[in-house]
Amino acid sequence: MKGGKGADGTKSAPGLRERSGTARPRMADVARIAGVSTATVSRALRQPELVSPEVRGKIAAAVEHLSYRPNLMAGALASARSKTIGVIIPSMINAFFSVTLEAIEEGLAGAGYQLLIGNSHYELETEERLIASMLAWSPAALVVTGCRHSRGAMRALLDTDVPIVEMWELTDNPIDTAIGFSQRDIGVAVARHFKERGARRLGFVGAMHQRDYRADARRAGFFETALSVGYEAPAEVQLPGLPTSVRGAKAFAELMSAHPDVDAVLCTNDIVALGALFEAQRLGWSVPERLKICGVGDVDFAAACEPGLSTVSLPRRAIGLKIAEVLRERIAGNLPTGGVHDLGFELVRRGST
Amino acid sequence: MKGGKGADGTKSAPGLRERSGTARPRMADVARIAGVSTATVSRALRQPELVSPEVRGKIAAAVEHLSYRPNLMAGALASARSKTIGVIIPSMINAFFSVTLEAIEEGLAGAGYQLLIGNSHYELETEERLIASMLAWSPAALVVTGCRHSRGAMRALLDTDVPIVEMWELTDNPIDTAIGFSQRDIGVAVARHFKERGARRLGFVGAMHQRDYRADARRAGFFETALSVGYEAPAEVQLPGLPTSVRGAKAFAELMSAHPDVDAVLCTNDIVALGALFEAQRLGWSVPERLKICGVGDVDFAAACEPGLSTVSLPRRAIGLKIAEVLRERIAGNLPTGGVHDLGFELVRRGST
């Protein structure tokens, strides 16, 4: 097989049923061999309990014999729904979402669902486009990241009957169901933690504040709480571009050279924090005595660092599993819309604070 | 909308065309409003150059007016192909594949393709299942990781006319097209590098050798070359479970306590290597003088470490971009089957060796 250049585009004239030798078997073939109608075959495949064991056996044999595989598109078209779950994430590289994705997949793959994945690149317009094209597949459900959407996206999401889950964030007004945690409270928690640990002056290393509004919510919580517990506004640097360790190290160095009095820094994520930790080491600042560093995410190396990196553990996997659970119920129609699930987060103190 | 509990399952009797107030418009609606046939609408949408500008305008207006979105499943069923690309990776968490995925998406999303993603969990049987269910969607192409497949998977892949790409590995006999690099040669290159740097005794920290046969190929190249350039067989530890920094640190400590003469260690990936680096630091072994450490992957923190982590840079992104490029050609039918693209890798020496 494997039609190379000039594939033998055998497309018989309409009306003629001549197919090239080994065409993919259709349900009609199974029906014929089993001596029943396609309706019965369809039933046997989707609601076996409605078919007599005897007939069911014959059908199973025919299916086996032909190695029949149903054409999912035909089924989806006829029933107006497909065993597909659309998931839109803002980045495929960010390990946070990968873990959630894997958990969704684990929780749903068993039930025969496929994930259709879209990458919004943190752009609301791209998200809108993706939502439209995913809905065009009549997915069984659609999962989007965050609760902020363009007007058009909002309209599309409200208009459809497809179950929608907004994840990685909370809102009072979910489109359908929201599963996540409060990003803002993370900033609050870290600011308080620094206070408790006796820090005198806070710093912040951020990234993509104009695009990643969730990261921005964390920052806002951090700044507001800092002020409210008696600090002056934290010193701040923003990374140019994606948050990487190398950029984190550099930005951190800048921050410290501009504000040498800073003695506690929150980094927008662990990758950046790791860069800062290495840079502190190179600069000879002792951690946590002279300088405290905290990340966000609790990625696996955070526990392996020297000193261990204090960070905020996010329910990355829990979000995915919860989504799978809720979706199974929503799809089955057993669950009302409007649920908001706060899965929380945890400040993990290690050696760096 | 958002049918909660008792969705108003309005499913009109066959034959009747009464739809609840605001049903999704169909192509026939557009055709009627524009005063043309559905065939013309279809053309205007897919091959505008075949339709007169005038009519095209009317159709565009009607589409706009109804906010019509074509039902992709109907189109896919009728044309027997969908604008979907199936991609099967062994892990969603492994950042290697995420980058490739993102690159595939970038190269193809513009052309209107959607990614259907499957996770094989490094299991050949799971891969086989995924291949079958993805082919049932008549994807425009299917991308699988690696060149090793179960018998059933092999048969399915050879039988279909869907373009297939095997990635992250090379073979003399691709099913269709292979895009990757030689895993084995990585081990060879690192062993030689250690020799050049004057190492006396080699060590290896591996993981999942029973499942990740690509990692195993690297190991094999490393061991064979070690012997052939005059070393005794490298001392070895295998991580129990997934390769993480914490486990890497622990395994590395074990390795060194069992074989204190080892002075150069290859870790199966950078995450593990980072753990080893931290552990070496804790143990007070100077890197690279007393001990050389090399990882695989060149993840972003490798350049930020202190000392910088020597590692093997893999063409993660290049693979994805190449796949997109090749696929566009293959789908258009301009490219013959049988291509093998070696994208190479690069040993990046930093401070740790």
Next chain:
DNA sequence: ATGAAAGCGCTAACAC
């Protein structure tokens, strides 16, 4: 418990 028949919404010959 099973079958007949009418679509699901679109595409693709082919004829004009």
Next chain:
DNA sequence: GTGTTAGCGCTTTCAT
């Protein structure tokens, strides 16, 4: 350039 027509392969009433 545009319309006609016959499906794509399955699901789903409805009748038996």
